[in-house]
Structures are given as C-alpha cells and as structure tokens.
Amino acid sequence: RRGSALCLREFRVSSSIKSSGQVSYELRGDVAVMTVSNAPVNALSLAIRQDLVARIKQFEEDEAAKVAVIVGEGKVFIAGADIREFKRPATEPHLPDVIDGIEACTKPVIAAIHGVALGGGLEVALGCHFRVGVKGAKVGLPEVHLGIIPGAGGTQRLPRLAGYEKALEMIPSGAPIGADAAKAAGILDDVSDEADAVAAGLAFARSVIDNGTPLRRCSELVAPAVDAQVFADAKAAVAKRARGQKSPVVCVEAIEVASQTSFADGMAKEREMFMELKNSAQHRALAHAFFADRALGKLPEIEGIAPRTLKSIGVIGGGTMGAGIATGALMNGLSVTLIERDDEALGRAKATIAKNVGGAVKKGKLSAEQEQRIFDKALSLSTDYASLSEVDLVVEAVFEDIDVKKQVFEKLDAVCKEGAVLATNTSYLDVNAIAAVTKRPQDVIGLHFFSPAHIMKLLEVVVADKTAPDVIATGFQLGKIMRKIAVRAGVCDGFIGNRILATYRAAADAIVVDGSTPFEVDDVMLEFGFPMGPYAVADLAGLDIGWATRKRKAPTRDPRERYFTFADRMCEQGWFGQKTSKGYYVYEDGARKGTPNPAVLDILTEERKEKQINAQNLSKEQILDRYMAAMVNEAAKVVEEGIALRPLDVDMTLIYGYGFPRWRGGPMQYADEIGLEKILSNIKAYAEEDGYFWQPAKLLEELVASGRSFADLNAESGNNSAAKK
Numbered sequence: 001r002r003g004s005a006l007c008l009r010e011f012r013v014s015s016s017i018k019s020s021g022q023v024s025y026e027l028r029g030d031v032a033v034m035t036v037s038n039a040p041v042n043a044l045s046l047a048i049r050q051d052l053v054a055r056i057k058q059f060e061e062d063e064a065a066k067v068a069v070i071v072g073e074g075k076v077f078i079a080g081a082d083i084r085e086f087k088r089p090a091t092e093p094h095l096p097d098v099i100d101g102i103e104a105c106t107k108p109v110i111a112a113i114h115g116v117a118l119g120g121g122l123e124v125a126l127g128c129h130f131r132v133g134v135k136g137a138k139v140g141l142p143e144v145h146l147g148i149i150p151g152a153g154g155t156q157r158l159p160r161l162a163g164y165e166k167a168l169e170m171i172p173s174g175a176p177i178g179a180d181a182a183k184a185a186g187i188l189d190d191v192s193d194e195a196d197a198v199a200a201g202l203a204f205a206r207s208v209i210d211n212g213t214p215l216r217r218c219s220e221l222v223a224p225a226v227d228a229q230v231f232a233d234a235k236a237a238v239a240k241r242a243r244g245q246k247s248p249v250v251c252v253e254a255i256e257v258a259s260q261t262s263f264a265d266g267m268a269k270e271r272e273m274f275m276e277l278k279n280s281a282q283h284r285a286l287a288h289a290f291f292a293d294r295a296l297g298k299l300p301e302i303e304g305i306a307p308r309t310l311k312s313i314g315v316i317g318g319g320t321m322g323a324g325i326a327t328g329a330l331m332n333g334l335s336v337t338l339i340e341r342d343d344e345a346l347g348r349a350k351a352t353i354a355k356n357v358g359g360a361v362k363k364g365k366l367s368a369e370q371e372q373r374i375f376d377k378a379l380s381l382s383t384d385y386a387s388l389s390e391v392d393l394v395v396e397a398v399f400e401d402i403d404v405k406k407q408v409f410e411k412l413d414a415v416c417k418e419g420a421v422l423a424t425n426t427s428y429l430d431v432n433a434i435a436a437v438t439k440r441p442q443d444v445i446g447l448h449f450f451s452p453a454h455i456m457k458l459l460e461v462v463v464a465d466k467t468a469p470d471v472i473a474t475g476f477q478l479g480k481i482m483r484k485i486a487v488r489a490g491v492c493d494g495f496i497g498n499r500i501l502a503t504y505r506a507a508a509d510a511i512v513v514d515g516s517t518p519f520e521v522d523d524v525m526l527e528f529g530f531p532m533g534p535y536a537v538a539d540l541a542g543l544d545i546g547w548a549t550r551k552r553k554a555p556t557r558d559p560r561e562r563y564f565t566f567a568d569r570m571c572e573q574g575w576f577g578q579k580t581s582k583g584y585y586v587y588e589d590g591a592r593k594g595t596p597n598p599a600v601l602d603i604l605t606e607e608r609k610e611k612q613i614n615a616q617n618l619s620k621e622q623i624l625d626r627y628m629a630a631m632v633n634e635a636a637k638v639v640e641e642g643i644a645l646r647p648l649d650v651d652m653t654l655i656y657g658y659g660f661p662r663w664r665g666g667p668m669q670y671a672d673e674i675g676l677e678k679i680l681s682n683i684k685a686y687a688e689e690d691g692y693f694w695q696p697a698k699l700l701e702e703l704v705a706s707g708r709s710f711a712d713l714n715a716e717s718g719n720n721s722a723a724k725k
C-alpha cells in the first residue's frame with residue numbers, strides 16, 4: 001500500500017538540527033544596526049543568543065555608536081524562542097540573561113519591529129529601552145498555546161509596561177495585537193510611517209539622540225496597583241475556558257507574581273514556573289501539535305506539484321452538508337453553483353446558506369458588502385447538471401447511498417469540463433467504486449467535510465487508487481482557500497476519523513453493557529478534556545443515523561462480534577436524541593444540555609439480564625484506559641495500513657474533527673506519553689474477555705518490540721520538525 005507506515009523510512013532525513021543563525025552588526029553613522037538572521041522566522045536559537053550577547057558587548061564598547069537598533073531579517077522581527085531546542089537541555093546563554101544584558105546597556109537600544117514580534121521576540125523587544133513598529137506589525141506572547149508561559153521576562157515586564165489588565169488580556173489568551181493597539185497600550189512607543197523596520201528604527205534613533213531621551217527600562221517601571229480580586233476573577237475565568245490545560249492559569253499566576261514581588265524575585269519565579277511547564281506532558285503535546293499542523297500538507301506525493309485552477313466550484317445536494325460546504329466556499333471568495341433535485345429543495349438550500357452567511361455577518365466575520373456579492377454574483381442555483389460545465393471542482397453531497405452517488409458521478413463525467421476535479425463528501429463509501437463509474441478516475445477524490453461544514457475545521461482529503469497528484473494538491477488547495485485543516489487519508493470504511501470513532505464507540509458500548517452507565521463514560525471523557533462525551537455527541541448527531549447503519553450492516557456482521565441492542569431499543573421507542581427531546585439525555589423545552597435519561601439504565605439492565613452479564617463497576621481510570629486503548633489500537637491499524645500516512649495525521653484528525661483535547665496532542669501522542677507497552681499489555685488483557693474486538697495492531701506490537709514510539713515514526717517520515725533529532 002501507498003505510504004504504509006512500515007515504509008516511512010523511505011522518507012527518512014538524516015540531517016540533524018544544528019543551531020543556526022547569526023546577528024550582524026553594522027554602523028550607520030552613529031547608530032549600530034544589529035540584524036537577527038535565522039530564516040524563516042528568526043527564532044532565538046543558541047547561535048542567535050550567543051551572537052546577541054556578543055553584539056551588545058560590541059555596541060557598549062563601540063565609541064562611535066550612540067544608539068543600537070535591533071531588527072529582524074526577512075518577513076518578521078523575531079518569532080520567539082527556537083521551539084525545536086526545547087527538547088534538549090537548556091544551554092547558556094539563557095534568553096532571560098541575554099535580555100537582561102540588553103536592558104542593562106548604558107546606551108539606548110531600540111527594537112524596530114516588522115511582521116511579528118512573538119514570545120521571546122517580544123520579550124527581546126521588552127528588554128530594549130524603546131520599541132517602534134511599522135504599520136501592520138503584530139506583537140504577542142503566544143507561549144500559552146505551547147503549554148508554557150513566557151519565560152524570558154514577558155510576565156514581569158509586560159504588566160509593568162502596559163498594566164496588569166492588558167497583560168491579563170494578552171498572555172493567557174496568547175492572542176497577538178496590531179501595532180496601533182500596541183501603541184495605545186504603551187507597548188510600542190511609536191508606529192512609524194517608514195516602509196521598513198531599519199528606516200523606522202533609524203528615524204526613532206535619531207529622535208532619541210537629538211532629544212537626549214533618557215533610557216527607560218521596563219524592569220524599573222511600576223505598574224498601577226490593582227485589587228487582588230482581579231487576579232482571582234481572571235484565574236476563575238481562564239480555568240473555565242482552559243478545561244484542564246494548565247498554562248493559561250499559570251500565566252495569570254505569573255502576572256500576579258509581578259504585582260507581589262520585586263522584579264528580580266518575579267523573574268526567578270517566572271523561570272521556575274516556565275521550567276516546570278516546559279518539562280510537562282502538556283507542553284510536549286502542544287509542541288507536537290504545532291509542528292504536526294505544519295507537517296500535514298507536506299507530502300512527498302505532491303511536493304512541487306501545482307494544484308489545478310480553483311475559482312468556481314459546484315456542490316451537488318443542498319442538505320446539511322451541501323449547504324454548509326457552499327457557505328464555506330462562498331465566504332472564502334469562491335463562486336458556487338449548487339445543484340438540487342427540485343426548486344423546493346433549492347429554496348431550502350438557499351435559505352440555509354442565507355442563514356449561515358447572515359450569522360457570519362452578525363459575528364463580524366463577513367461584511368454586508370461581501371454578503372451582497374455572494375447573493376448577487378457568487379451563488380447560482382440550478383436543477384440542471386449542465387450548469388456545471390465550466391466549474392473547476394465539484395463536491396457531491398447527496399444521500400449516503402452508493403447507487404445514488406454512482407448515478408451522480410456518471411452525470412458529472414458527462415457534463416464537467418476536462419480537468420475538473422470530481423469530489424465526493426461520502427462519510428464511509430468506497431471512493432474507488434465511485435471513481436470507477438467515470439472515464440476519469442484520476443480526477444476523482446474524496447473531500448470529507450465535517451458538520452457544520454462552514455465551521456468545522458477538519459477536511460479529510462481521501463486519495464483513491466487512481467487519484468492524480470495534482471488532484472490531491474487541489475484538494476489541499478481547496479482546504480487552504482476554505483481555511484480548513486486538511487489531512488490526507490486513504491480509502492477504507494470511515495477513512496481515518498470515522499473508522500477510529502466506530503471502534504472507540506464500540507468499546508464504550510461494551511463498557512456500558514458490562515456495567516457502567518453512559519453518563520459515567522461521558523463524565524470520564526469530559527474530565528479528559530473532550531468538549532462532550534460520546535453519548536451526548538450521539539444525542540446531538542441523532543441516534544437514528546447509527547441505527548440505520550447498524551441495520552444496513554446487519555447481514556454482513558461477523559458472528560464473533562458482540563452485538564449490543566440497547567441503542568436499537570432506544571430508537572424503537574422513538575428516542576433519537578436532541579431532535580426528539582429524548583435520547584441518552586432528556587432535553588426539556590428544547591434545552592441543548594440534557595439531564596440523564598433514567599429509562600436508559602432500565603434498558604441496559606434488561607440487556608445484561610438477557611445476556612447473563614454480571615455488571616462490573618469499572619473505575620474512572622479503567623473506563624479511560626479501555627476507551628483510549630480502543631482508540632489507539634484502531635489508530636495504529638489505520639497508520640499500519642497507510643490510511644493515515646503518519647501518526648501525526650491521526651492526531652490532527654482527532655483534534656480538529658472529534659474534539660480530542662489539543663493539549664493532549666491526539667491519541668498517538670497520548671499513547672507515547674502513557675507508554676506503548678502499557679497500552680499493548682492492556683489490550684492483551686482485554687483480549688482475554690473479547691479476543692475478536694481486542695486484536696492488537698501489528699504496528700503497535702512492532703513498535704513495542706523495537707522500543708520505538710509513534711513520535712519516532714513521525715520523525716522517520718522526515719516531515720515533523722519537532723520530532724527531528
């Protein structure tokens with residue numbers, strides 16, 4: 001199979017990461033310009049830190065230089081510490097010391113910012129005596145997204161410079177702010193009209209020299225005092241949003257420290273908090289997610305391959321998915337021709353799109369003019385497939401029925417122009433079988449969006465046997481245009497996400513029939529960090545969908561499979577979840593959050609009686625272990641078969657499509673943290689009860705036998721810079 005994990009070594013890169021970059025020093029009249037060069041984002045690698053120390057010393061000793069300006073080469077000022085170095089022991093000079101050295105300078109040092117100054121980059125700027133930004137520059141402390149806090153003075157200098165409220169707004173959220181807002185907050189001393197940072201820095205330097213502006217060190221500033229309650233309130237609000245992620249709360253605590261102690265003590269405390277988080281599983285998970293995000297589209301099969309033209313698309317079917325896909329495409333500037341079976345269905349589809357677009361306008365995501373353009377120009381509605389003759393790509397989103405899909409693709413084959421990409425949004429059906437009814441299987445691909453399609457981030461790009469590389473590249477391009485996270489998947493029942501989902505849902509059903517309640521399972525998964533438990537999700541999606549699938553699959557079910565009837569019995573009562581106000585939970589008066597439906601427990605008791613099952617009371621930990629073992633085992637099979645190219649593709653699928661907490665890094669990263677040996681031994685123990693369901697993945701066994709991890713597999717793919725050694 002293409003891309004099987006066992007062949008990943010083909011892509012192995014042998015180069016090890018060297019600390020790179022340099023800081024140049026150039027005298028422009030009486031101003032020393034220090035340029036940080038470490039492409040692509042001027043991360044503060046060891047070499048850069050060493051050079052900065054040397055250049056600051058040179059500046060101090062340079063009698064011809066009155067002021068220094070620090071700038072970044074290329075598209076940004078400095079994007080922060082070099083995250084790749086976090087895996088290794090910290091090496092001197094440490095960034096806080098480098099920055100202290102800048103601040104201690106006896107002559108003025110100015111940061112001239114363009115692009116972004118993020119994390120350690122902003123901390124360097126805060127260590128300078130003045131900061132000037134060019135238009136469009138952004139500053140921020142996004143460390144929280146990596147499961148850490150700013151660790152080079154950001155939590156101590158920013159509140160002193162901009163006040164506690166601003167620091168509490170910026171640091172726990174990690175959100176950057178624009179140059180004008182930064183000036184208003186006192187973070188930038190000026191926003192320059194100069195086109196580039198060097199010119200902006202030189203102009204500012206001239207005014208400092210001419211005016212004899214005294215040095216201003218953030219560490220010596222005193223922020224206006226605030227009530228301690230401000231921190232207590234911030235901590236409560238942040239903890240609620242963070243749902244188990246530690247760093248946002250620690251950010252608040254670190255800022256609070258600034259209000260309580262001297263700068264030096266605050267720096268020591270910040271370092272301690274930073275180091276503790278830097279050594280945590282949450283940081284490892286979030287750093288993994290950072291690099292995995294960037295590795296998703298880096299696929300050997302499309303390297304250097306240009307996508308096909310993508311300006312107009314067709315959408316077939318204007319139901320739940322079709323209307324959502326059309327909305328997402330329209331909101332991102334594509335033209336859409338939507339095909340339905342009759343005018344009435346077209347009217348419904350248009351109303352849904354109008355509601356979605358209207359919602360986006362209300363939220364400020366779209367302007368009224370853009371809304372107008374969509375309905376005047378960009379959206380066409382038709383019942384005639386011939387209207388698709390000129391579109392660049394079609395997404396089919398009709399009923400999940402292979403015969404209906406085949407008919408649609410025969411029609412598309414007849415009307416679409418040569419080179420048009422023909423995509424199906426099927427959830428489970430065989431994309432190869434769909435491609436085979438056309439004379440152009442090379443142009444056929446799966447584009448599996450998630451509901452609601454204009455909101456959910458994930459897009460599985462399902463590559464069939466004959467899909468051409470530029471069609472795959474076009475799938476990724478569509479994802480980019482529609483601001484989705486696109487993951488490459490292979491063809492199988494359910495692709496990456498739904499296939500793994502089916503397995504862990506089956507494990508949950510077994511846990512429930514064997515003695516736990518659906519509410520306990522949901523609670524455990526909520527506590528783990530999922531936004532909803534599997535049974536609350538089932539109620540939301542509609543229990544009738546799973547029921548229909550089970551009926552469809554009944555004739556081919558393996559007799560060795562344990563079959564549970566409680567969900568069918570619920571459906572027989574007409575309990576389809578939220579849409580009927582009753583499912584696993586009861587939803588009074590249209591409430592979206594339900595209370596446990598006690599009748600479900602009676603149905604379960606009956607099933608246990610019939611099957612002579614002695615209810616066993618699993619602990620929370622046991623529930624979690626089983627649920628996760630099922631998820632990881634199926635995920636390993638998905639990688640082993642090449643359905644997912646790398647473990648990181650599974651991780652991102654589960655994070656963006658299924659609510660897996662990002663701060664746990666996805667199931668494969670989680671498994672690495674727990675230890676693959678433990679997961680495998682759990683699976684083997686469960687197999688003694690149900691050997692059909694719990695068949696260990698070969699890949700898992702192979703990794704355990706060779707003492708490797710999923711992270712090693714990612715590294716062997718050569719596309720995850722975090723994992724490179």
Ligand code: 3HC
Nearest residue numbers: 041043079080081082083084118119120142150151152294
């Ligand atoms: N360290 C190491 N590598 C980094 C990096 C960093 N801080 N920031 C980005 N990169 C790498 C990316 O992995 C990517 O590598 P690749 O080409 O091999 O995939 C490359 O730089 C380009 O990055 P993007 O694809 O993200 O480029 P964009 O132009 O889309 O975005 C950016 C640029 C806005 C700077 C974005 O990369 C970003 O947000 N970077 C991270 C910023 C950050 O989190 N900084 C805080 C670091 S922690 C810190 O500073 C701790 C301190 O407080 C002690």
Ligand code: NAI
Nearest residue numbers: 317318319320321322340341397398399400426427449451
């Ligand atoms: P839906 O039933 O809401 O919409 C299907 C629409 O297709 C209907 O409006 C119907 O009139 C139209 N249609 C049927 N045959 C047609 C034809 N020959 N020509 C033009 N229009 C036709 O179904 P939904 O939920 O939107 O699902 C569509 C597809 O998306 C299915 O393949 C489904 O598996 C997949 N999908 C569904 C998700 C979901 O959460 N609902 C998530 C991801 C994929």
